[in-house]
Amino acid sequence: MSSSVIDYLATETRLGAHNYEPIGVVLSRGEGVWVWDTDGNRYLDCLSAYSAVSQGHCHPKILAAMVEQAHRLTLTSRAFHNDQLAPFYEEIAALTGSHKVLPMNSGAEAVESAIKSVRKWGYEVKGVPDDQAEIIVCADNFHGRTLGIVGFSTDPETRGHFGPFAPGFRIIPFGDAAALEQAITPNTVAFLVEPIQGEAGVIIPPAGYFTKVRELCTANNVMLVLDEIQTGLGRTGKLLAEQHEGIEADVTLLGKALSGGFYPVSAVLSNNEVLGTLRPGQHGSTFGGNPLACAVARAAMRVLVEEGMIENAARQGARLLEGLKDIRANTVREVRGRGLMLAVELHPEAGRARRYCEALQGKGILAKDTHGHTIRIAPPLVITSDEVDWALEQFATTLTQDFS
Secondary structure: OOHHHHHHHHHHHHHHOOOOOOOOOOOEEEEOOEEOOOOEEEEEEHHHHHHOOOOOOOHHHHHHHHHHHHHOOOOOOOOOOOOHHHHHHHHHHHHHHHOOEEOOOHHHHHHHHHHHHHHHHHHHHHHHOOOOOOEEOOOOOOOOOOOOHHHOOOOHHHHHOOOOOOOOEEEEEOOOOHHHHHHOOOOEEEEEEOOEEEEOOOOOOOOOOOHHHHHHHHHHHOOEEEEEEOOOOOOOOOOOHHHHHHOEEEEEEEOOHHHHOOOOOOEEEOHHHHOOOOOOOOOOOOOOOOOHOOOOOOOHHHHHHHHOOHHHHHHHHHHHHHHHOOOOOOOOOEEEEEEOOOEEEEHHHHOHHHHHHHHHHHHOEEOOOOOOOOOOEOOOOOHHHHHHHHHHHHHHHHHHHOEE
């Protein structure tokens, strides 16, 4: 590690809040699937900023749209109309089949907005008594780190010493449709769930789970809210992860890849009933729906489709998954994934995944550990077959390495 990198890390440690534990690399440039550190070393990015950089680092068409719009108009607030918001609405609705759109900035803001909206729908449309609305969520969920969201987290590190928390949430096991059926009451307004639990370690529910979930929500007049902030926009080899079981959510949350990593952009997509309950002054954001965000998001969606990134995610994801499963290593407990959202879970006796990620860094791969023994793998959707094969060589060498 060079002296300049040591200085960077020391300054961060001295002046920054210690709420992250990043891998010891200081990045300065990115292009496609590759990033470079301040010493000029090149790495294949296997995290994609938690799927925010799905279109590849610094995609030239998204960059051009951002620069062009930044020269024209960046922010108006929602006190006035701007000429990018309506086209953004049209294009995201056409792409996803949605009827109403609420633009926000971060993914967590989209989640909070959905919670407010489905509660309001519950009181004004479903007829739930005031202050009695319940939302069902899953254990080991990750929907963000705002105060409202961590209140229904089951991660002690996320919750500890941040209470008291708001009531109104019921927690059930992920992937268990029978548990959902038992948890629903007349006051249940929504089921908020990730199609694949990303932060928990890329946990994929049993086949048929979401088909049954959709049936239960429809039968009980409960809004199905799918948090597709990580899984959406091609990450799993489909535009939306819901498409793997041929269902449609009542409310869909998008973020991260909605801007291709250039700008914080998120959206709540819904039917008319839920978002139709909002009235002027009841919810909003100064930056939500700003012209710069809309121009960037429009370009990000356009290249995703025009350049075949979703199909490439399915194709290269299958290649990567098969290659990872072919690695014969006593350290590996399970390999799982869908599209380019994958994970390698290690046996506890293999040691923490962090040291494997650090070893991968030395071989030109940047990946991130989660929950102690799992390596998350999510390269940009523009990755090629040759790049997948090269990455597999580095994973094979690292996973069979003797750390004793």
